[in-house]
Amino acid sequence: NAGVTQTPKFQVLKTGQSMTLQCAQDMNHNSMYWYRQDPGMGLRLIYYSASEGTTDKGEVPNGYNVSRLNKREFSLRLESAAPSQTSVYFCASSPQSGANVLTFGAGSRLTVL
Amino acid sequence: GENVEQHPSTLSVQEGDSAVIKCTYSDSASNYFPWYKQELGKRPQLIIDIRSNVGEKKDQRIAVTLNKTAKHFSLHITETQPEDSAVYFCAASIGFGNNDMRFGAGTRLTVKP
Numbered sequence: 158n159a160g161v162t163q164t165p166k167f168q169v170l171k172t173g174q175s176m177t178l179q180c181a182q183d184m185n186h187n188s189m190y191w192y193r194q195d196p197g198m199g200l201r202l203i204y205y206s207a208s209e210g211t212t213d214k215g216e217v218p219n220g221y222n223v224s225r226l227n228k229r230e231f232s233l234r235l236e237s238a239a240p241s242q243t244s245v246y247f248c249a250s251s252p253q254s255g256a257n258v259l260t261f262g263a264g265s266r267l268t269v270l
Numbered sequence: 271g272e273n274v275e276q277h278p279s280t281l282s283v284q285e286g287d288s289a290v291i292k293c294t295y296s297d298s299a300s301n302y303f304p305w306y307k308q309e310l311g312k313r314p315q316l317i318i319d320i321r322s323n324v325g326e327k328k329d330q331r332i333a334v335t336l337n338k339t340a341k342h343f344s345l346h347i348t349e350t351q352p353e354d355s356a357v358y359f360c361a362a363s364i365g366f367g368n369n370d371m372r373f374g375a376g377t378r379l380t381v382k383p
Binding site for chain 1: 274276279301302304306312313314315316319321359361363370371372373374375376
């Protein structure tokens, strides 16, 4: 079982460029999440998808869009990257939305110059 | 909105000693409180969680206590070992549907051999 797989692991962008982070889970989980991790700030929720076909904003959604492509896949798109989006991004999934254990992917380190 | 405060930000103990990390939260509707461990360069992984209907939960050397009245919860690690060295994050579910989670800023625990 791969669990939660996200790609790419590393990416360097120039300001204004766009990119998509991909995430897939093979645990038949209903809910998927995108977090960003910055030094001294813990993990902050960007967007989540409680179930296939639904997406909702989290704590820090500005500058991002998401797509729940199917039950397995949840992508995060930066349309016009800014240096403030330099961060480590984690995808996660859980069996159901709400108060549930999160299984995280390995993380994607994004640098915006 | 919900605010999760975590203290201390760094903690250094001798092998065999106990370590305690404390978190406070503000949302009275919070009912799920997980703790995640993140080793350097790795993904966060759940180590223990507690729901609001219990006051304490133990798993071998790890325990979590919850005081709903005071809105704080703590992680206790006894007989610490060098492999316990990591960053620990507390979190609290928020919102009516508890679909979101707020994380603390993290505690870097160092266990000296």
